[in-house]
Amino acid sequence: MLTFGAQFAEVAVDPEFGLVRVRRLSGAFAPGRVLNPLLARSQLMGGMLWGLGQALLEGDHADPRTGRWAAANLGEYLVPVNADAPEVTVDLVEVRDEVVGPLGVKGVGEIGQVGVAAAIANAVFHATGRRVRGLPIAPETVMDPAW
Numbered sequence: 024m025l026t027f028g029a030q031f032a033e034v035a036v037d038p039e040f041g042l043v044r045v046r047r048l049s050g051a052f053a054p055g056r057v058l059n060p061l062l063a064r065s066q067l068m069g070g071m072l073w074g075l076g077q078a079l080l081e082g083d084h085a086d087p088r089t090g091r092w093a094a095a096n097l098g099e100y101l102v103p104v105n106a107d108a109p110e111v112t113v114d115l116v117e118v119r120d121e122v123v124g125p126l127g128v129k130g131v132g133e134i135g136q137v138g139v140a141a142a143i144a145n146a147v148f149h150a151t152g153r154r155v156r157g158l159p160i161a162p163e164t165v166m167d168p169a170w
Contacts, residue, residue: 067135
């Protein structure tokens with residue numbers, strides 16, 4: 024709660040095939056007083072990889088005939104694996120904040136995920152000049168000549 028941060032992404036885009044590969048993710052977060060830096064970094068790194076999945080892989084559509092999800096099980100649902108994981112750096116900025124509580128501790132729950140998709144979409148825009156506004160960022164969107 025009340026934690027803030029910023030995330031950045033470096034991507035490589037193959038314009039011919041529309042493939043987006045994240046080369047590096049970097050994030051800086053201010054979670055108040057950090058009691059366990061190793062655990063906080065791991066939590067934030069996991070959130071950033073979750074955001075990578077949201078940006079590039081995770082997407083399911085409802086079948087218009089039945090109203091059910093097209094992927095009937097998690098075996099058909101794409102999530103990032105080790106081969107998809109780029110270099111991830113997490114910086115913690117300790118901020119003294121006694122308003123949140125006597126220890127000055129905030130949280131690092133899902134804040135690592137929040138800005139990653141936007142950072143990747145902005146990196147794709149910087150590389151291609153095409154503004155992507157839907158997730159996941161599909162190759163068809165990146166290659167679309169109508170842009």
